[in-house]
Amino acid sequence: MSELATHETSAASFALSAEQEELRSRARALVEREGFAERSLEWEQTGEFPWANVKALAGEGLLATTIPVEHGGNGGSWMEGALVLEEIARACWVTAMASLGEIGVQSQALAAYGSDEVRAKYLPQIASGDLICSVCITEEQAGSDIFSMSTIATDDPDSGEVVVNGGKALISRGDVAGLFVVYVRWSQDPGMRPIGAVLIPRDTPGLTIDEGRETLGGEKLYALSFDTCRIPASYVLARENGFKKMLTAFNGQRCLNAAISVGLAQGAQDAAVAYVKQRVQGGKALAEHQGIQWMIADNEIEIQSARQLVWRAAAAASGGFPNRHDAAIAKVVSNEMALRVTDRVVQLFGGHGWLKEFPAERFLRWARYGPLGGGTPQIQRTAIAREVLK
Incomplete structure (x- = not known):
């Protein structure tokens, strides 16, 4: 371990376990071995998703850090996730952002709130780096004011499906994501109560994604529109009062x-x-x-x-x-x-x-x-x- 890493740990109020120290060292070694820092400007200039880095993280088991063991992951905690992402960001912000959802909130939302069908189908694909997820909250008229979002989900009693209409803006990874975690309203009632979330696969009819907008960091941000997108009821993460x-x-x-x-x-x-x-x-x-x-x-x-x-x-x-x-x-x-x-x-x-x-x-x-x-x-x-x- 480097002198720097030893100093960081010795000063910590939250001492790392031997396993956490090993994880951090392993993440740092992979980042250095694969040249994340050397290629960081390239990813920015091309605007390409850093698939090579993401696959390297998956191959080392780091992309699966916080995914439950029963679904192909390592069952790590948020602390392990934070340690891995810090080491990635130390070299390449583009790759850190590319792996944030898999190590963090998207995979954890699926693990905590997804149906048995959803967890069994998607979490192993996330762990292996074969599926990228994107979280969709922001709309053109609803940024920090999340209660103003207008994307709406309704139940279709005849088919048993859920129908989603609306749109999202400034969404990361719209070019590569295979699954979108979409925040929705379940009614037009104001406030917090109607807001929940659903999963929408990329190949869902009615989902369209624009060509993206350039950003200061090189990553493109995308607008999504949902025109009568139909999903199974099992793809609901949170209904009313789910906010x-x-x-x-x-x-x-x-x-x-x-x-x-x-x-x-x-x-x-x-x-x-x-x-x-x-x-x-x-x-x-x-x-x-x-x-x-x-x-x-x-x-x-x-x-x-x-x-x-x-x-x-x-x-x-x-x-x-x-x-x-x-x-x-x-x-x-x-x-x-x-x-x-x-x-x-x-x-x-x-x-x-x-x-x-x-x-x-x-x-x-x-x-x-x-x-x-x-x-x-x-x-x-x-x-x-x-x-x-x-």
Whole structure:
């Protein structure tokens, strides 16, 4: 194990078990062996889904980290999922986002709330890397205001099927996903009560996906439309009053989003440390200048602090889903930390930080997504304050 990894663990309030240490080391070794960092800019520039990396993760059993053993997975906890995603994000944000659903909320929502048929059919395919899932919440007029969503699901008593109409916007992995976890309304009644979720396979008649929109991080985002999409009743994850259940599952996404922020901040710090040691200015390495040392120290303090909060949220899940309060705190701190750290790293690289051939600029761009996905810091602060004040 590296000196860095040993230092991280010795400082932890949530000490890792020998098995967790081995998992983290195995994830790091695979990421380095497969050249995730070296190909990260390529995935961005081409906009291609990083299938080679995802298949490598599946081959190592890492994509199946949190999937139940009975369905082809390793039965790991949210802590194991956070450890693996941090190591991936340390090298390649594109691949971390590509594997987030399989290690996190999509697979866990299926495992916790899916029918026996759904679990048996889809979870082994997710574990093997043969099936990519996408979660669909956002609509053109319903982002943070989730209660304004208009996609609706209705029961057809004649066929016993569920019919879905509506659309979603800014959806990740629309180009490759074979299964969509779609949040829906079960009636036009206002508020939380009618909101639930269903599964819609890619080949469902009536489902159309647009060509995608370019993003700052290279990943395309897609719009989906549902025109009388018919699915079996067994593909329902949550009916009316199911929003709280699905929101609980989404706490896992917030926790793992935070782990990705910690990972990419650590990757940026690693790159900065290597750079300032070899870059000479004023007759000595940048690392020998006190002002540079303080910037490196500030990064380390913030990364270590955020990591503790992510581990706290993941460890407290105890086999279920992370607590909303803990996950919200971890997400806000980690997202905002990553923005500050990666901004400092660009400054540490100086003019080279502005060049795409150096890693600093891409870490800064990657960090900007964290506060946008999985609930903004503003929404999380509202939830945190309500918990404190109730």
